[in-house]
Amino acid sequence: MTDLTKRTAAETAAAIANGEVSAVEVAEAHLDRIAKVDDRINAFLHVDAEGALAAARAVDAKRAAGEKLGPLAGVPLALKDLFTTRGIPTTCGSKILEGWLPPYDATVTRRLREADVVILGKSNMDEFAMGSSTENSAYGPTRNPWDLDRIPGGSGGGSAAALASFQAPLAIGTDTGGSIRQPGAVTGTVGVKPTYGGVSRYGMVAFSSSLDQGGPCARTVLDAALLHEAIAGYDMLDSTSIDAPVPAVVEAAKLGATQGIKGLRVGVVKQFAGEGYQAGVVQRFQESVELLRALGAEIVEIDCPSFDFALPAYYLIAPSECSSNLARFDAMRYGLRVGDDGAHSAEEVTALTREAGFGAEVKRRIMLGTYALSSGYYDAYYGQAQKVRTLIIRDFEAAFTQVDVLVSPTTPTTAFKIGERADDPMAMYLADLCTIPTNLAGNAGMSLPCGLAPEDGLPVGLQILAPAMADDRLYRVGAALEAALLEQWGRPILDLAPAL
């Protein structure tokens, strides 16, 4: 019998639907895999074996009753710990929420349940999604399945590592500055940041409200599309959610794989190159561009001058919003409480709790944001950053009048070593250089594997960017490129990862 954990989500769903395997068998295979490898990877903060098996049994019962199963029924998934799950711990990778059992499900959680997806557990992440390496988790770093001494990217390192180590065929991530795409790139998996407002943020614990976006993570473009459709769509509980039909991403993925991209106009962003870009990354990226040309795409160089200011603008806007979003962690209603001994005032208990409960990076950003929003500084920092944001939106608008999609390396380097950038926040922040403009503009982006860097044998990610609500273009191009690369390689890239 084939290893059930090696299958794609689409294959697994089909096998369950036609009775080849039961959902319970699939769930058990993944739970076994988690038990076998996750002490080395640390992709999961909480494994909900009971809940997963119950969900799987329900799928099997539905099938037995002759009910029609959805396209992802019975497929296991790792859910980033930023999404609330009723009665299941949700920590956001922070000590301050240790032991909190949310009384409600996030909209994404609810939609996954409605789609009969089997939630295996909650995946590890940088505390409150602040980081690019998952080293900022209060519960220990996640390790990259390609090299256990290296980071799996962040903040959604747990989700990406779970996919790359075959602990789950699907995962949910969140992308505020690249937290889906950059982990996807450095683990050889696929990650999509949908258009802002495409997937409900209700129940997704806020880091930076105007930038945060939940999205699908998978090992193939089609799987990502299936998951995208399961979670996307208007939600009246999220005022910023878009009340429009979800782009037909599954259809686009199928079309891309079968009909290619002839005539597609692809823009190469001039700004995403040069100093700081690893040679092997640049090489694989350029090969991919040539491959796109060979597939019939027209390649154009695109100048987006404002992108140079994206990183500083991001590091004003995101901390500003986070300083306000994280104010609610005050020990009054839920989570950690320190110093409640009758000797301390409410104010002191709040201060002691935040002191003990937040990690260094979270505190750094809260302080940055508090400063940036202060009266007298607001215009110079937050106000100015919002202007940069407008310029970046204009750059994108201009670009998309010339081309259908933009491409770039997802991140300038392959996975770096754990601890390597821990003491250098600026170096860490550079990991998101190419992904951040999309968050600032609110449009859509995907990362998919485009090879291994010759110098270190580690995965390289290619980023595709599309206009807002044109998420389907990502899948069309991604699927076409994925198919062409697979033909070149002869097998999926993850088959090259060392066995665990």
Next chain:
Amino acid sequence: MSTATTDELMDLDEALARFDPVMGLEVHVELGTSTKMFCSCPTEFGAEPNTQVCPTCLGLPGALPVVNAVAVESAIRIGLALNCSIAEWCRFARKNYFYPDMPKNFQTSQYDEPIAYDGYLDVEVEGRSFRIGIERAHMEEDTGKSTHVGGATGRIHGADYSLVDYNRAGIPLIEIVTKPIVGVPGHLAPAVARAYVAELRELIVALGVSEARMERGQMRCDVNLSLKPAGAEKFGTRSETKNVNSLRSVERAARFEIQRHAAVLASGGTIVQETRHFHEDKGTTTSGRVKEEAEDYRYFPEPDLVPVAPSREWVEQLRATLPELPGARRKRLAQDWAISDFDMQSVVNAGALDVIEATVAAGSDPASARKWWLGELARTANERAVELAELPITPAHVARIVELVSAGELSDKLARQVIEGVLAGEGDPDAVVAKRGLKVVSDDGALLTAIDEAIAANPAVAEKIRGGNHKAAGVIVGAVMKATRVSRAFRLRATPAVPSAGWPPAGTERVRPRSGP
């Protein structure tokens, strides 16, 4: 912490001779929407603590706000009624500060983009009209309610522990801020402050957007006050007296602060910019938090909400459906009832406008309706400490009583008994009349017979009366009343009813017994 020192006060007249007050009033109104500002929790008053809460209004991680459309509509209607411009596009903003009863530790409010701005409200005091400029009216959410247990002051410092009820958290509020009120003659300033809040309350109630009951905290007022030397241009430093929660208190707080500021300034001191607490019992204020520097709320646009952009069509629709506003209504009714503005003021002050209007609508003449509601009934309401409308008597009842009186079936005195009966729950006026046998005897024949009999039975008294001693008539009257079993009052209507015995003397229309039957 009860370190409240006694403030020096200057005599009010002297204070006003030397200084001009500048006032600013900030009024918070809880809207009467059935659900909260940003979630669908109910807003009913008086529920068990923390039973009307959800992830959003508890500020749970991940929860998001959604704007209540009815609250926006109410805000626009208030803005229109206050002659404000309505923003074509505005946003909510976060006001960041830590407090245990504020679930998110920021209040979702509006900052530099209020939904309504630049309006005015006219108020009348002592027959003079004053136009109060409205700076802005904006939407925000209420906080939870803290109860500090233990300690002397009921405030958080010194309390043993605190309880927080989040039922109130997220209830829609409209904050209405005046422009600085200047140019009001000093001696009228406290009354103008009161009149403004009263007028605003009337307007809110007329719009039907809130019951605006101050005793329930549905309407709360902050009184900002500063003094400047008489005739000077530059404003002085202001104090902000928080949560002044009755009309009377608004006036008292303003008066107290004028006297306190004046004393400080006259003795060469400086006013500290601070918030002050008002003490309902003594009518005084004490120092609260000193604002050493302006509090930095780090406002920024609320990223979880999309901008509010009311279409002009909608705004015009709302304008067209505004009810008649209190000022216009008072003018109209004063005209209809042929009373002066001053008399109208007493009607308004007594909270009798609605009931009098309804009584007139039910058939009463305006003067009688006014007489009963402002007299007998106002007294009773006052005794029972309730609003007129809460008395167990309806405008229809009063109209019926007026009808009975004008038909001559009840005297004023009897009417009072009927009212007493209705208020005691004995039924409607006709039922009370029947039950208590309250009827003016208008059957002159029966009465004349009784009088004749009484005169005959008391020849000596009759003789005295004939001799000009009218005081002696009481005996005859008593006997007549006993015989006819007529109660406290009766009325002889016509001259032909003069008894054959030549009594009472010509020209006397009414006989009033001194005591009851």
